[in-house]
Amino acid sequence: MKRVLLFGNPNVGKSALFNRLTGANVIVSNYPGTTVDFTKGILSIGDSRITVEDAPGTYSLEPTSVAEEVAVNMLNSLDKDDVVVLVIDSTTLERGLYLALQVLKRRLPSVIALNMADEARHIGVKINIEKLQEILGVPCVPTVATTRVGISELVSALPKAKISTIEFDDSHIWDKVGDITKQVQDITHRHHTVLERLGDATVKPLTGIPFAIIIILFSFIAIRYPAEGLISLIEPLFEKYWASLMLSLSERLGNKGVLHNLLIGEVTKEDLGKLIEENGERFILVGETKRKIDDVTQEALKERAGNFVVEGERLFVKRIAYKESFGVLTTGLYVELCAILPYILAFFLVLSLLEDTGYLPRLAVLIDTLMHRVGLHGMGIVPMILGLGCNVPGMLSLRILESRRERFIAATLLAIGVPCMAQTAMVFGLAGKFGLRALVPIFFSLFIVWITLGVLMNKFMRGESPEILLDVPPYRPPYPNILLKKLWTRTLWFLKGGVIWVLVGIMLANILYTLGVIEFIGNITAPLIVGLLGLPKDSVAAIILGLLRKDVAVGMLLPLEMNITQTIVACVVLTMFFPCIASFVMMLKELGIKDTIKSALIMLVSAFAVGTLLHRILVLAESVFAR
Amino acid sequence: METLKNLTQMEEDEQGVVYSIEAGHRLATRLNAMGLHPGVSVRLVCPQPARGPVVIEISGGIRIALGWGMARKVLVKVEGKAE
Numbered sequence: 142m143k144r145v146l147l148f149g150n151p152n153v154g155k156s157a158l159f160n161r162l163t164g165a166n167v168i169v170s171n172y173p174g175t176t177v178d179f180t181k182g183i184l185s186i187g188d189s190r191i192t193v194e195d196a197p198g199t200y201s202l203e204p205t206s207v208a209e210e211v212a213v214n215m216l217n218s219l220d221k222d223d224v225v226v227l228v229i230d231s232t233t234l235e236r237g238l239y240l241a242l243q244v245l246k247r248r249l250p251s252v253i254a255l256n257m258a259d260e261a262r263h264i265g266v267k268i269n270i271e272k273l274q275e276i277l278g279v280p281c282v283p284t285v286a287t288t289r290v291g292i293s294e295l296v297s298a299l300p301k302a303k304i305s306t307i308e309f310d311d312s313h314i315w316d317k318v319g320d321i322t323k324q325v326q327d328i329t330h331r332h333h334t335v336l337e338r339l340g341d342a343t344v345k346p347l348t349g350i351p352f353a354i355i356i357i358l359f360s361f362i363a364i365r366y367p368a369e370g371l372i373s374l375i376e377p378l379f380e381k382y383w384a385s386l387m388l389s390l391s392e393r394l395g396n397k398g399v400l401h402n403l404l405i406g407e408v409t410k411e412d413l414g415k416l417i418e419e420n421g422e423r424f425i426l427v428g429e430t431k432r433k434i435d436d437v438t439q440e441a442l443k444e445r446a447g448n449f450v451v452e453g454e455r456l457f458v459k460r461i462a463y464k465e466s467f468g469v470l471t472t473g474l475y476v477e478l479c480a481i482l483p484y485i486l487a488f489f490l491v492l493s494l495l496e497d498t499g500y501l502p503r504l505a506v507l508i509d510t511l512m513h514r515v516g517l518h519g520m521g522i523v524p525m526i527l528g529l530g531c532n533v534p535g536m537l538s539l540r541i542l543e544s545r546r547e548r549f550i551a552a553t554l555l556a557i558g559v560p561c562m563a564q565t566a567m568v569f570g571l572a573g574k575f576g577l578r579a580l581v582p583i584f585f586s587l588f589i590v591w592i593t594l595g596v597l598m599n600k601f602m603r604g605e606s607p608e609i610l611l612d613v614p615p616y617r618p619p620y621p622n623i624l625l626k627k628l629w630t631r632t633l634w635f636l637k638g639g640v641i642w643v644l645v646g647i648m649l650a651n652i653l654y655t656l657g658v659i660e661f662i663g664n665i666t667a668p669l670i671v672g673l674l675g676l677p678k679d680s681v682a683a684i685i686l687g688l689l690r691k692d693v694a695v696g697m698l699l700p701l702e703m704n705i706t707q708t709i710v711a712c713v714v715l716t717m718f719f720p721c722i723a724s725f726v727m728m729l730k731e732l733g734i735k736d737t738i739k740s741a742l743i744m745l746v747s748a749f750a751v752g753t754l755l756h757r758i759l760v761l762a763e764s765v766f767a768r
Numbered sequence: 769m770e771t772l773k774n775l776t777q778m779e780e781d782e783q784g785v786v787y788s789i790e791a792g793h794r795l796a797t798r799l800n801a802m803g804l805h806p807g808v809s810v811r812l813v814c815p816q817p818a819r820g821p822v823v824i825e826i827s828g829g830i831r832i833a834l835g836w837g838m839a840r841k842v843l844v845k846v847e848g849k850a851e
């Protein structure tokens with residue numbers, strides 16, 4: 142036995158089984174198409190180590206999407222030394238058998254895992270395992286991947302995998318399936334369960350649309366408040382402990398130099414006043430008032446002597462202004478950990494809940510008609526929602542869309558009109574001080590851009606959008622361990638990808654500034670940036686380095702002290718402009734070079750066009766209001 | 769009383785047995801593999817407005833959403849409303 146392949150219909154729990162077999166942390170959700178690419182892991186049985194592969198789900202051996210093609214190719218690559226584990230959802234035995242029979246005819250050593258055995262029992266489906274084994278001629282094991290039931294039995298069944306000798310007429314597979322299920326399956330007549338009724342109610346327009354609105358509003362609240370709470374916990378750590386650590390590091394580095402600027406950046410000095418001494422006592426002159434430095438302050442001054450500096454006759458206190466200092470260890474860490482991470486955590490928690498319960502496909506059905514206007518079908522909402530967290534998993538999930546045209550439209554909309562959490566945090570960081578007056582125009586503009594671009598692409602691109610054809614899974618209670626593991630996987634992955642690029646970005650920014658490159662480009666592009674968009678010349682650096690990570694741009698735009706009009710334009714243009722480098726690479730992988738260039742051109746043109754238009758409108762609005 | 773309707777003509781909670789699928793090879797194969805084939809019993813869960821997709825339940829509790837154009841190609845021998 143060299144390789145073990147997990148193969149079966151979409152959403153039967155192949156990835157959950159894979160995680161149980163290999164101890165991996167592959168993402169598991171309750172909707173078809175969560176896994177779009179193959180994953181490999183290692184299963185240790187005694188001394189031998191076996192490669193286990195998790196395939197995307199497929200309904201038949203004639204693939205109709207990229208993901209299904211991956212699955213079928215994986216099956217085709219197996220030989221007689223390998224084992225295929227056919228994973229079947231016990232609650233939908235017939236459909237599972239339909240695919241299983243076709244695979245069994247490939248005459249490969251096989252084992253059948255009858256997953257979700259608990260759910261089947263719960264809804265009154267009984268399967269005679271022995272009888273099924275006898276008919277199919279391969280070992281059958283009931284499993285519950287989410288709670289680890291039957292996993293060790295499955296592992297010990299692997300070496301006993303057999304080649305089936307079952308015969309049937311290829312044009313009458315369903316007859317054979319019906320014949321087998323009649324023999325092995327016993328269904329107690331049942332009424333629809335509460336969850337089933339809820340499932341149907343949330344997909345019917347009359348009840349489903351109000352429910353969707355409530356879910357969306359709830360999601361906003363469930364992201365915002367926990368995230369803000371988390372920030373209020375993390376911020377003091379930065380202000381108190383990390384700041385003093387950074388200040389002493391700054392001392393050690395001699396308060397200046399290349400390394401100092403890179404790691405810490407600028408240390409803010411706050412003027413406390415003029416220091417004077419009269420009759421042996423020390424005072425600070427703040428403006429006109431003379432304040433005595435009492436014993437307590439003296440103590441404090443001594444204790445934190447390094448933070449106080451006397452220059453000439455004036456007394457300064459050194460502070461780390463995290464939003465402006467622009468060092469790798471100051472602004473870099475602060476933006477990542479204090480401004481973005483809390484939102485990422487909260488977002489992925491809420492998203493995981495929506496995924497694991499099985500709500501997303503219902504939303505997809507409800508929104509299908511609207512999504513067709515922008516050239517996508519309902520499932521196109523999945524990459525968009527994932528993209529609100531991070532564009533990279535959004536780009537990856539494009540594979541659930543069938544046609545190249547759809548993937549192109551979705552990728553372009555995702556890159557231009559869907560702000561990821563880092564971009565949203567950037568927008569809040571820059572425009573938050575103006576309140577809703579700035580935030581509403583920014584997000585509204587992006588929404589309008591998203592729709593307009595979608596409608597235009599749908600109109601001018603050849604072909605039409607395919608119709609939705611989607612399995613709507615039953616609602617299932619989310620499993621906390623699966624949910625937390627998924628949250629952990631996604632967060633870790635954000636930190637790995639994110640922190641590195643932010644650090645590289647800040648480093649590059651410092652180097653380019655020092656070399657004068659930024660100023661040079663700023664001068665060249667000034668007519669565009671200043672003339673058309675009305676932004677300060679220095680903002681060009683943010684636009685360029687925003688390519689690496691949008692979070693870097695915040696730190697570069699904040700010190701420019703832009704007015705509200707400039708802030709709105711800068712936020713919209715920056716969000717529309719190139720996605721970060723990580724999602725750009727992913728886009729290249731998914732679309733290929735030609736389509737990526739096309740998409741990038743659309744991005745460039747629309748970002749400048751929208752920026753220019755927005756600038757004009759806002760200036761006009763300003764003059765109207767001023768009158 | 770039995771009548772032949774396609775899925776877009778069926779009303780909420782009407783049920784019946786799939787009579788035929790008048791689609792091309794590719795779509796027919798796919799629907800077939802998803803469990804929607806002649807002879808299977810089907811209940812209409814709900815249609816979506818403005819020629820949106822319809823949601824159906826087929827035997828075994830499977831729910832499938834399929835676009836209006838596809839739904840039109842699935843003919844069902846309607847047996848009346850589910851209680």
